[in-house]
Amino acid sequence: MSTRENLAVINGTQTIPSQEKDSLLNQPKAVWAVFFASIIAFMGLGLVDPxxxxxxxxxxxxxxQVTLLFTSYNxxxxxAAIITGAISSRIGAKWTLMCGTVIIALFSALxxxxxSIWAIVGWRAGWGFGNALFVATALVAIISLSKGGNAKAIILYEAAIGLGISVGPLLGGWLGGFxxxxxxxxxxxLMVIAFFAVLAFMPTIKSQTTAKQGTSFAEPFYAMKHRSLVVFGIGAALYNFGFFTVLAYAPFVMGLDVHxxxxxxxxxxxxxxxTSVFTAPKLQQWMGTVKAMCLMFTLFAVLLLAIGIWTNIHWVPIVAVILSGAVMGNNNTLVTTAVMNAAPVERSTASSAYNFLRFLGAAVAPYMAGKLAERFNPHVPFITAAVFVIFAGLIVGLNYHHIKHVDHVGSSH
Structure with missing residues (x-):
């Protein structure tokens, strides 16, 4: 029986058997509470762009120095991704989410x-810890509590990410005008509101699998013995060099004001x-998860090269960045779906191991982009990021034999 078919208790919440005929929008209040809180949590990624x-x-x-706001956060x-599963298994998904919202609210206010720039960099690090508690647990909670199976749950999660990342810059630009x-x-x-939403609507369900001792802190490292999980994690880390070069450095080359x-x-x-909601599932059905992922890596690398070559022509970075959103949305859903089906481990453990690997790339990329621009010129960060994304596609493509099972798991539902 596949992971998608099991009735499992994960991270203090119980998985609801999949009902393919259920509408994507027909979800319990608990799912919408986590969905709303996830939107606000992910505002933190794009909030500081403008x-x-x-x-x-x-x-x-x-x-x-300013790009360190992303580096310390990521x-x-x-x-922290390594310990989130162990923490959640001990105090439950609900309390882990609530702790995450409190920490985010506190450190964003500070x-x-x-x-001083160094104080903000430090507080952003604390913000990152709160987000780590929230992000991995939110994915597992939505999967566990939602109706309609893994695929629909992941689409909801990626939709929350997309809405949060999109609203974040708008809010940042509007409030930044003051x-x-x-x-x-x-x-x-907003995180204070999210705290009360989770408190009011998300149920507390005791874990039956780890009630006595909780998940071990070493579990994510044990999970990395599965080559498929490591391949997706390293691929995502390299992809994040492109993702966070766009987020952290592209604002400096567009020639636009805060609005x-x-x-x-x-x-x-x-x-x-x-794209994360509507086109990614169709790409999965049409090409398969892995092949579609490699196509998105290739298209993203092309867009990064375009920015790198024509950096000084302001409309080129603007158009390329906007188009990259479509590529990223598809890819985010594809990678998340693949990771959840990659290895025979609990979803919370898989999420922790994957987040550890991918956020390593996300941490290095912003600061590296700023230093490359200072050392050479503004073209180099984007060309370098394109090379990293190409390597991401190569690593995933060359390991196809070891990861192709994610398509069969995805279609077995």
């Missing part, structure tokens, strides 16, 4: 009240959300 230049100017920081997320502090304080306020950047990344995020 205000990077404002922070650099106001706090007299260099571009590479670096802590990578490390960031908004800071007066002060760069506004977006930080705005997220803190213009907000609208560009809003459009980018809308494309990301729509």
């Amino acid at each position: 205000i990077l230049s404002l922070i650099a100017e106001d706090l007299h920081a260099s571009q590479s 670096g802590v997320m990578a490390i 960031g908004g009240l800071s007066n 002060s760069w502090r506004g977006p930080f304080l705005g997220v803190a306020f 213009g950047l907000g609208y560009v990344f809003l459009t980018w995020g809308i494309f990301l959300a729509l």
